Amino acid sequence: MRRLLIAPVAAAALVAGSPSVPGPLPGIAMAAADEVKPAVTKFTEFQVTPTEVDAADGLVRFSGRLVHLDADGAERPVAGVPLLLSYGVPEEELVTDSDGRFAGSVYVHHSSVSLHVRYQRTADSPYRNAVSPSVPVTVTGSAETRLSIRVTPGDKIFAQDTAQVSGKAEWRRVTGQWLPLKGHTVRVMCGTDGQSVRTALDGTYAIPFTVRRRCNFYVHYPSHEPQTLLSSTASARPTPEVHVRTRFADVEWPRAVERGKRILVTGYLYGNEDAGFSPVRGARVRLEFSPDGRRWKHAGDSPVSEESHFELSALAPGKGYWRIRTLQVPSYCTSPGVLRSALIPVKDRTRFTGFNASPEPVRKGAAITVKGTLQRRTPAGVWKAFGKRAVTIEFRPKGSGTWRRLRTVKTNAKGRVLTRFKAVRDGYWRLSFAEAPLFFGSRSAADYVDVR
Numbered sequence: 001m002r003r004l005l006i007a008p009v010a011a012a013a014l015v016a017g018s019p020s021v022p023g024p025l026p027g028i029a030m031a032a033a034d035e036v037k038p039a040v041t042k043f044t045e046f047q048v049t050p051t052e053v054d055a056a057d058g059l060v061r062f063s064g065r066l067v068h069l070d071a072d073g074a075e076r077p078v079a080g081v082p083l084l085l086s087y088g089v090p091e092e093e094l095v096t097d098s099d100g101r102f103a104g105s106v107y108v109h110h111s112s113v114s115l116h117v118r119y120q121r122t123a124d125s126p127y128r129n130a131v132s133p134s135v136p137v138t139v140t141g142s143a144e145t146r147l148s149i150r151v152t153p154g155d156k157i158f159a160q161d162t163a164q165v166s167g168k169a170e171w172r173r174v175t176g177q178w179l180p181l182k183g184h185t186v187r188v189m190c191g192t193d194g195q196s197v198r199t200a201l202d203g204t205y206a207i208p209f210t211v212r213r214r215c216n217f218y219v220h221y222p223s224h225e226p227q228t229l230l231s232s233t234a235s236a237r238p239t240p241e242v243h244v245r246t247r248f249a250d251v252e253w254p255r256a257v258e259r260g261k262r263i264l265v266t267g268y269l270y271g272n273e274d275a276g277f278s279p280v281r282g283a284r285v286r287l288e289f290s291p292d293g294r295r296w297k298h299a300g301d302s303p304v305s306e307e308s309h310f311e312l313s314a315l316a317p318g319k320g321y322w323r324i325r326t327l328q329v330p331s332y333c334t335s336p337g338v339l340r341s342a343l344i345p346v347k348d349r350t351r352f353t354g355f356n357a358s359p360e361p362v363r364k365g366a367a368i369t370v371k372g373t374l375q376r377r378t379p380a381g382v383w384k385a386f387g388k389r390a391v392t393i394e395f396r397p398k399g400s401g402t403w404r405r406l407r408t409v410k411t412n413a414k415g416r417v418l419t420r421f422k423a424v425r426d427g428y429w430r431l432s433f434a435e436a437p438l439f440f441g442s443r444s445a446a447d448y449v450d451v452r
Helices: 008-013
Strands: 041-049 052-054 059-069 075-077 082-086 092-095 101-107 112-119 135-140 145-152 156-158 162-172 178-180 185-190 193-198 204-210 217-221 232-235 241-243 246-252 262-271 284-290 297-303 309-315 321-328 350-358 367-377 383-385 390-397 404-410 416-422 427-433 447-449
Touching: 041 112, 041 135, 059 112, 082 101, 092 101, 145 217, 162 185, 162 217, 185 204, 193 204, 246 321, 262 321, 284 309, 297 309, 350 427, 350 447, 367 427, 390 416, 404 416
Parallel strands: 052 135, 145 232, 156 241
Antiparallel strands: 041 059, 059 075, 059 101, 082 092, 082 112, 112 135, 145 162, 162 178, 162 204, 185 193, 185 217, 217 232, 246 262, 262 309, 284 297, 284 321, 350 367, 367 383, 367 416, 390 404, 390 427, 427 447
């Protein structure tokens, strides 16, 4: 609520001098404070003119008087009290003069609106609430509007940051004068995102606006049927360029690379528009290798797909460190920096051949022989016997999902394993070689033995 500035045409109706402070009511006997009842209060002589106005003019005058009834029923002025004026925009405040009178003028633009004044009693007031008659006012024709918009910062802003947007809404009177469009809702937009804000009594507006994606700022005043105020739009000049922060996500590094084979690195490059998973179109990612984490060498490049995904592959020259960085991003994007792996070793593959658990079937209490050969793959791609290595024999009983370690033995010089167990129950047998610093682990196929 704001205090109304009385229009010059109505200023003569106000009596000069300070508003009087309400005192004892004339003609009413005063009792104890807690027994005094508020006096009946009402509006008289309330007038609104004209009741039909052209939108390009919009000027409506009002006047009236607030009185209370004394003990004899006579009307006495209620002086120096605040009143609230309502006419389709946020209520405005005015004050009665020494004779309880008030007058003023306002501009009305809603096609159909009622104007009235009310007195709201305070806790210690000797007067009751009162509301004037509600006088309908009809607006015909239409008036132009115009808007301004300013965005801070005006040159550069990042997605998910907050800009301060401000401006002013005005309407054009028949005289050619542009006046504040107060108490109306305008729509601040950036691309397809928008926020509504109501103008102040001076027609200005201000709102914080979170930028979700690359877009241009503008403000729009929508007209409503019937169009007593015409719609208008204004673009921010300049409008800040929205930049995008980028990041690597879900990058998968292998725990180890097979000797003589290629490393495969996959991941995503996202921008922080919208929910933070926007594509970074036209970007390229580079893969680099270093044996010591200090000297880096180019290993490969990959474009980023429309779904923000990338795959990088390169021949692994040995154990070492790998890193990725952007080779190319759009001019409005920041670099995500460099993402580096831990030390990734190079290892040889291993496998079991000739594995067998026999006899099948076997009599309960008899011996089961488990045998097989452990091999490793050389850099030349040749499989050779892998001797003097610890191998675990594992057993899974029929109907169980859990493998049990029964015994660990070493392969002989030719990589062979041969050991025996007492047949107790039906189940599956296999050999297992644990991963080592220079070798991948492996397991044989499972072999079922029926114990009878």
